[in-house]
Amino acid sequence: MSTELDSLYQEIILDHYRNPHHKGLREPFEAEVHHVNPTCGDEVTLRVHVADGRVEDVSYDALGCSISQASASVMTDLVIGKQVDEAMAIHEQFLTLMQGKGTVEPDEEVLEDGIAFAGVAKFPARIKCALLSWMAWKDATSSAVEPVETMEETT
Amino acid sequence: MEGLLPDLEIVRKDFPILSRTLANGQPLVYLDSANTSQKPQVVIDTMVDHLERHNANIARAMHQLGAEATAAYEAGRDKVAAFLGAPDRDEVIFTKNASEALNLVANTLAWPGERQVGPGDEIVITEMEHHSNIVPWQLLCERTGATLRWFGITPEGQLDLSNADELITERTKIVSFTWVSNMLGTINPVAEIARRAHQVGALVLVDAAQAAPQLPIDLAAMADDERPDLLAFTGHKVVGPTGVGVLWGRRAVLDQLPPFLGGGEMIETVTMERSTYAPVPHKFEAGTPPIVEVVGLGAAVDYLSFLGMDRVHAHERAVTAYALEGLATVPGLTVLGPLDATERGGAISFELEGVHPHDIATVLDTRGIAVRAGHHCAKPAHARFGVQSSSRLSSYLYTTPAEIDALVDGLEYTRRYFKLS
Numbered sequence: 205m206s207t208e209l210d211s212l213y214q215e216i217i218l219d220h221y222r223n224p225h226h227k228g229l230r231e232p233f234e235a236e237v238h239h240v241n242p243t244c245g246d247e248v249t250l251r252v253h254v255a256d257g258r259v260e261d262v263s264y265d266a267l268g269c270s271i272s273q274a275s276a277s278v279m280t281d282l283v284i285g286k287q288v289d290e291a292m293a294i295h296e297q298f299l300t301l302m303q304g305k306g307t308v309e310p311d312e313e314v315l316e317d318g319i320a321f322a323g324v325a326k327f328p329a330r331i332k333c334a335l336l337s338w339m340a341w342k343d344a345t346s347s348a349v350e351p352v353e354t355m356e357e358t359t
Numbered sequence: 360m361e362g363l364l365p366d367l368e369i370v371r372k373d374f375p376i377l378s379r380t381l382a383n384g385q386p387l388v389y390l391d392s393a394n395t396s397q398k399p400q401v402v403i404d405t406m407v408d409h410l411e412r413h414n415a416n417i418a419r420a421m422h423q424l425g426a427e428a429t430a431a432y433e434a435g436r437d438k439v440a441a442f443l444g445a446p447d448r449d450e451v452i453f454t455k456n457a458s459e460a461l462n463l464v465a466n467t468l469a470w471p472g473e474r475q476v477g478p479g480d481e482i483v484i485t486e487m488e489h490h491s492n493i494v495p496w497q498l499l500c501e502r503t504g505a506t507l508r509w510f511g512i513t514p515e516g517q518l519d520l521s522n523a524d525e526l527i528t529e530r531t532k533i534v535s536f537t538w539v540s541n542m543l544g545t546i547n548p549v550a551e552i553a554r555r556a557h558q559v560g561a562l563v564l565v566d567a568a569q570a571a572p573q574l575p576i577d578l579a580a581m582a583d584d585e586r587p588d589l590l591a592f593t594g595h596k597v598v599g600p601t602g603v604g605v606l607w608g609r610r611a612v613l614d615q616l617p618p619f620l621g622g623g624e625m626i627e628t629v630t631m632e633r634s635t636y637a638p639v640p641h642k643f644e645a646g647t648p649p650i651v652e653v654v655g656l657g658a659a660v661d662y663l664s665f666l667g668m669d670r671v672h673a674h675e676r677a678v679t680a681y682a683l684e685g686l687a688t689v690p691g692l693t694v695l696g697p698l699d700a701t702e703r704g705g706a707i708s709f710e711l712e713g714v715h716p717h718d719i720a721t722v723l724d725t726r727g728i729a730v731r732a733g734h735h736c737a738k739p740a741h742a743r744f745g746v747q748s749s750s751r752l753s754s755y756l757y758t759t760p761a762e763i764d765a766l767v768d769g770l771e772y773t774r775r776y777f778k779l780s
Contacts, residue, residue, distance in 0.1 A: 208383070208725050209776065213718075218777075244717060244733040245741075245748045267747045269717035333717060 211323035212330070213270065220274035220317065225281055230263035235347035239340040241332050246272045250340040254348045259283050259291050262341060271321075271330050276337035278317045283341065288349060294318075295342055302331050360760055362677030364670055371757050373399040373662075385727030388762045393541055393569060393706040393753030394731050395595045398659075402598060405658035409651050416647055418624060432650050435657035436640070442660035443590070444577035445607055452606045452613070452643045453653055457568040458491040460591035460606035461535070463643060464564055465495035467616040468533065469502050474562065474615050478504030481530040483561075485510040485518055485547075486743050487540045490736040492566045496535065510536070512743050516543040516696035523555055531561040538570035542737040542751070543696030544679075544703035546574075550585035557584045562612065564589040572597045572755065573675050573704050575668035578607065588612045594652060599659030603652035606643070613639045620645040663756075671756045675705045678754045678763065682707055685767040690780065692770065695744050706753040708735065711770065713779045716750040722773040728766055 229236075233251035240247045246268030253261040262280045266273060279298075283291040298318055301308050306326040310319040324334045364370055371377050374397045380386055389397060409431060415424035417432045440448035454460045468476045476482070482496050486509050500507045508526050511519040518536075527534060534556040539546050553563045564587065567576065571592035578586055589612065594603040608616075618625055618636050622645030627635040636642045663671060680700035686692055691712035697703045711719055716732035723730055731751045734741050741747060752766055774780045 209722060212721065213776075245738065246717075247747070269715035271717070327721065330717070330721065 212327055214320035214323065216278075216317050216320035217270060217274040220277040221270040224273055224277040226262060226264070226277065226284065227266075228263055229265050230261060233261070233263070233348075235344040237340050237344040237347070239336060239343065241268075241272075241336055243332070244268075246333060246336055248272070248276060248337050248340050250276075250337060250344055252341065252344040252348050254288060254345065257288050257349075259286050259288060259345070264337060264340075266337065268336065269330075269333055271324060271333040272336045275321065275334045278321070279337050279341060282316060282318060288345060291345070292342070295338055298338055299335070301325060302334055360677055360681065362673040363760075364666065364674045364756060367674075367757070367759060370666070371759070373401070374757050375400055375403075377757060381727045382725075385725075388726075388728040388765045390752040390754060390758065390762065390766060391729045391731050392572070392755035392758070393596070393704075393751065395601070396572060396598045396755055397757065398600070399598055399662050401662055402600065402655050402658045406600065406651050406655040409654045414651070417650055418641075428650060431654045431657075432648070435653035438657035438660050439605055442576070442664060443571075443605075443607055444579045446579045447610055449638070449640050450607055450610050450613065452608070452640045453648050454591075454604040454606055454643075455602060455649065456595075456604035457566065457591045457593035458495075458604070460593075460604045461492055461564070461566060462495045463606055463619045464533075464535075464589055464591075464608075464616070465499045467619050469499055470617045472615060472617040474532070474612075476503045476505045476532045479530060480505040480532045481508055481528070482506070483508045483510065483526050483531055483534045483536075483556075485536045486512050487516075487518065487543055487545060487547075487737065487740045488535075488537055489541050489566065489568065490738070491568075492535055492537060493739065505532070509739075512543070512740065515698075516540075516545050517702075518545070518547050520548070520551070523552070527552075527555050527559055527561060529559050531556065531559055533562040533564060535564040535566065537566040537568070539567075539573065539704040539706075540696065540737075540740070541569050541706055542708050542735045542740050542749070544706045544708070545697055546570075546703060549587065550581070553585045553587055562589065563587040564591070567592040568596060569704055569706065572663075572671075574672055594656040594659065597656070597659055598662060599656035600652045603649045603656050605656075608639075610639060613643070618645075619643050622646045624648075666756065674756055674758075675754065676700050678758050678760065679703065679705050679707065681760050682752060682754065682763045682766070685763050686770075689767060689770045690774065695746070695749055705755065705758075706751055708749040708751040710746060710749055711773070714773055714777050716748045718777070719750045719770070719773050722776055723766070723769045726765070726769050726772070728769050730766070 233253045236251045238249045248266040250264040310322050413427040415428040417429040440451045513519045556563045589608040595601040625645040693710045695708045720732035733748050
């Protein structure tokens with residue numbers, strides 16, 4: 205029973221949950237989004253700062269479970285400092301891992317601490333938790349790199 | 360333990376799902392009955408028998424099966440009317456769920472008719488409502504220019520009635536509130552609120568989705584000024600099937616409301632110029648209704664009446680008191696809502712310091728224990744207590760003290776797992 209739980213709650217996930225990286229909202233930013241998981245109420249407000257096609261910063265304020273909080277922390281580690289297209293490719297790999305029902309072998313070279321989430325894919329109720337901040341990041345980044353969208357008021 | 364159903368082990372055998380096991384051979388500990396109740400064999404069998412032997416469309420088929428199906432469907436109405444103590448069986452309207460019943464009222468109040476709501480009018484609800492008794496009224500106010508006003512909640516989880524006279528005024532067209540809160544478990548004073556609302560000529564709509572499963576209801580026995588005008592509940596929480604809900608309304612009020620959905624069965628006659636409408640209940644039952652679901656609901660409320668709603672209520676209280684005692688032994692656990700089992704229903708929401716509700720639910724689930732985690736479709740009530748989400752156990756007539764023990768053990772295990780003890 206606890207081995208099943210341990211596959212979900214990897215030590216890496218609990219570490220990120222207790223000490224989240226890059227948490228807090230910072231400036232400057234070109235886009236801010238607010239995403240919620242309507243079924244459970246988890247929320248994230250997330251900002252991205254992109255310059256010259258590079259993800260300079262991702263900052264966020266989030267409320268939610270260990271999986272959603274740890275996932276946001278790991279995501280920022282993975283995308284900050286990367287070129288946008290490179291970061292989008294990482295996003296794609298993480299999405300594939302989450303939607304793979306536990307059959308996808310994660311690539312540690314690309315996903316680093318993100319491989320700890322492989323076990324989440326076997327808990328259907330929790331996949332959305334793991335994806336919340338990733339989806340918010342993609343949404344915000346897409347807006348940030350679209351010149352028209354960056355004018356959006358973000359209060 | 361005093362108050363438990365006398366033949367609890369036999370009653371449990373009526374519910375086949377309770378004997379199944381989950382992953383790793385874990386027995387099921389089902390503590391999510393406020394979400395949906397489990398179904399006794401008699402409901403399942405009655406529905407299967409109807410589909411196997413009596414299936415036909417109702418009210419229009421000129422053949423024996425049609426007559427049988429119509430009789431079975433209308434018998435469902437009689438059984439529900441008896442379950443509620445409705446003064447008149449034609450006051451029982453079948454909808455698809457409680458949400459549709461509430462929406463039926465909120466929608467028809469927007470349209471021309473004796474009860475039409477407009478600018479300057481006010482609708483009064485409470486902060487402890489389920490979203491299904493909030494959003495229809497927000498929509499009604501957006502569409503009509505009426506204003507939505509709210510009863511607050513005391514720190515103890517009771518409705519704050521101290522400003523009732525300022526909230527319910529001559530401008531109030533309808534007061535709509537839950538009888539039993541799905542999140543806090545609070546039992547609200549229906550008679551007191553109804554009296555006040557009726558003094559100013561407002562309608563009273565009671566959301567009985569959580570009350571109907573637990574409390575004996577006898578509408579005819581209520582004093583006229585304390586009786587609601589309308590009452591909604593859903594079939595699947597009273598050991599019946601999904602897909603069927605009930606709106607009960609006083610005939611005089613139902614007659615004042617315009618039709619909701621248009622279609623077959625709700626008309627008297629249709630010409631190209633205009634149509635005239637059937638009397639209640641058919642006026643509000645357009646199209647082929649959920650026939651087998653109504654038949655199943657009839658069997659469900661008969662089953663509850665056979666057990667006796669007084670005894671179901673006593674059982675619920677006993678288990679709730681036992682659960683409150685057990686939860687109090689878990690360090691860092693806070694119950695949201697009244698702490699006295701006599702003042703509340705069987706849904707108990709709680710927070711466990713240091714562990715998010717989702718994580719609690721996942722850990723409990725690996726031990727076969729089903730609870731709900733999240734906002735329970737009551738976000739304003741959660742906001743009132745400064746929390747984003749909570750965990751909720753909800754017992755029912757088949758819940759045993761041993762299942763509560765399993766939950767308390769599971770919560771202790773959860774704390775250990777997350778290294779809180």
